[in-house]
Amino acid sequence: MQPQVSIWVPLAVGLIGLLGVLATQLITTRRDLSREAAAIRRADHIFWRDKRLDAALTLLVTMNAWREIVVDTWHNPPDDATYAELHAAVTTMSDTLATLKLIGTNEIRQAATQAVDDLLTTAATVRTSPATADLAAASRHLSATINILRDHLRHSLSIP
Numbered sequence: 001m002q003p004q005v006s007i008w009v010p011l012a013v014g015l016i017g018l019l020g021v022l023a024t025q026l027i028t029t030r031r032d033l034s035r036e037a038a039a040i041r042r043a044d045h046i047f048w049r050d051k052r053l054d055a056a057l058t059l060l061v062t063m064n065a066w067r068e069i070v071v072d073t074w075h076n077p078p079d080d081a082t083y084a085e086l087h088a089a090v091t092t093m094s095d096t097l098a099t100l101k102l103i104g105t106n107e108i109r110q111a112a113t114q115a116v117d118d119l120l121t122t123a124a125t126v127r128t129s130p131a132t133a134d135l136a137a138a139s140r141h142l143s144a145t146i147n148i149l150r151d152h153l154r155h156s157l158s159i160p
Contacts, residue, residue, distance in 0.1 A: 048103060049157060049158075051103050052100070052103055052104055052105075052108060052157060053159075055096055055099045055100050055103065056100065056108070056112075056153045058092070058096045059093065059096040059097065059100060059112060059116075060146065060149065060150055060153070062089055062092045062093045062096060063093060063115070063116075063119060063146050063149070064146060065085075065089050066086070066089035066090065066093060066119070067119070067139075067142045067143065067146065069085050069086050069089060070086070070123050070142070071135075071139045071142070073086070074126060074130065074133075074135050074138075074139075075135070093116060094116075097112055097113065097116050100112045101113070105156060107152070107156050108153065108156050108157075111149055111152045111153070111156070112149065112153075115145050115146065115148070115149040118145045119142055119145055119146075122138055122141055122142055122145070123138075123142070125138070126138045
């Protein structure tokens with residue numbers, strides 16, 4: 001005759017098995033939620049990086065166009081069309097700078113603001129004293145300011 005197994009043994013084994021299944025499900029759910037949260041953070045980071053990149057590109061393109069027009073006005077008297085182009089470029093530059101101030105990192109905000117201020121100050125200095133200004137040096141300075149901002153933005157936005 002076989003010894004009888006207490007009723008509690010199968011119940012205890014079943015309970016242990018049930019707890020194991022529940023613990024495994026809980027761990028799996030937690031891991032899935034963690035992965036999903038990380039994916040959402042990555043997507044959010046990429047979204048805002050792309051927005052910053054678009055604004056940075058618009059600012060750089062506008063700065064280059066503005067620089068070409070300004071340097072041209074130093075050598076040739078501007079007409080109404082040139083003034084309109086300058087106004088449009090400054091408006092776009094200002095709007096894009098406002099966008100970068102809103103969505104950019106502190107580094108991007110500071111670098112973009114400093115670059116725009118430097119461009120406008122240099123152009124104003126040449127305009128107020130064209131007879132004594134070194135136009136070639138001022139043009140190189142404008143280009144260098146844009147290039148410094150471009151390099152800073154590339155670094156800040158992790159562009160190789």
